Amino acid sequence: MKYNPFKVILWLLFSTWVLLNSVRLFIYGFVISFIIVIIDRAFFGTRKRSDKQFVNLFCTFTVIAAVCYTFSPYFRSLEFKISHPKWNKLEVLSIHKEETRKVSTPLNFLEMIYTPVAIHYVDEKGADQIKNEKIKHYAIVGVEPFFSKQIIEKELEYIHERSLNKLIDKKAVNLYQHPLKDKMKMFKGNDAFALRHSIGFQIALVLAYLLAITLSIYTIFNYRKLKKHMRSASTKERKTACIILFILLYSYAVIAITIIHYLKFK
Structure with missing residues (x-):
């Protein structure tokens, strides 16, 4: 059987992207596509087109889930809450920021700004705890002279400060504690979409x-x-x-x- 190299590369990129997020996305895509194909096959469609239809639906729904998981803090938090119902959500008392720092490269590709933050929360025993994390945002990719480095940095600082202040003011950090193990999961932000954090x-x-x-x-x-x-x-x-x-x-x-x-x- 011959394989199209272009399709093989696309499948590898697709699989890598999904696995870097969560293997559960494959399961969601499979289950939704399987249900649609079964309904269509039973009431509307034909058996002949089921296999191709399933692959198309599987790729579509998995890609949609992967996009949401990559760029939506709200979706990630909600998905984790639904898929891990036994984990306990912890109360966040306050968030304090430290000095903001920058990381830059000549072509601006990895230009990033981040701020270390101290998250004060209450654990399951009622004791106050502190967790140190970094809130980061990435710059627009642009090569001089088409994009000015100064303007890129100005825009990045604005995006970062606005998101950081919103996160601190609303205490928009979701902490989940494993019910049996000393294991914690954290999700930063409650925005529907936050493109610049990744x-x-x-x-x-x-x-x-x-x-x-x-x-x-x-x-x-x-x-x-x-x-x-x-x-x-x-x-x-x-x-x-x-x-x-x-x-x-x-x-x-x-x-x-x-x-x-x-x-x-x-």
Whole structure:
């Protein structure tokens, strides 16, 4: 059996991304997809399309769960609370911040700002405890002269201070204690989405840049071919052309939003 190298690479990247978050995401994608396929097969669909339908649904729902798990503090906390009902949530009394620090590289790719914080909480025995952690945010990826390093740092400081103050004021830290072991799990923030706390933001932005460049070049040199596929009677050819154009437009949208946000601090 022959395997498409491109598909193998995509599956490896997909699996690595999910496993870096939580193996439970595979289970959620499998269960939801299995239920949908069974319902469709029993009442609406045919047996012939079940296998392909399952794979498509599995990838879609697992990717959605992985995106939420990577960028949503609220989703991570909620998912853990539901999947670990026996763990005890601890009361957070206060959060105190220390001196903010920066980490930078020449190309700004790993530019990060972080602040050590001391989290005062009450353990299961009612005693006051302190847990030391770091609250961090990553910068917009931009190479000079297209992006000014000073403006990137200014924007990053603003994002960090705003998120840090919100976290401290609302004591938005969720601490969970294992019922039997001396093991604790912590989730920082209650925001629906907080893109800048994870290096996944920088990786996603770099991918958007690469996709925009490569697909733009591909579209320019294959314009007639794509136009022919869009008008083709073949569903597969139309689908391929639509996917390419959708990814291209999506990458343009991500870059446009990033540039507009960057210009706000100019």
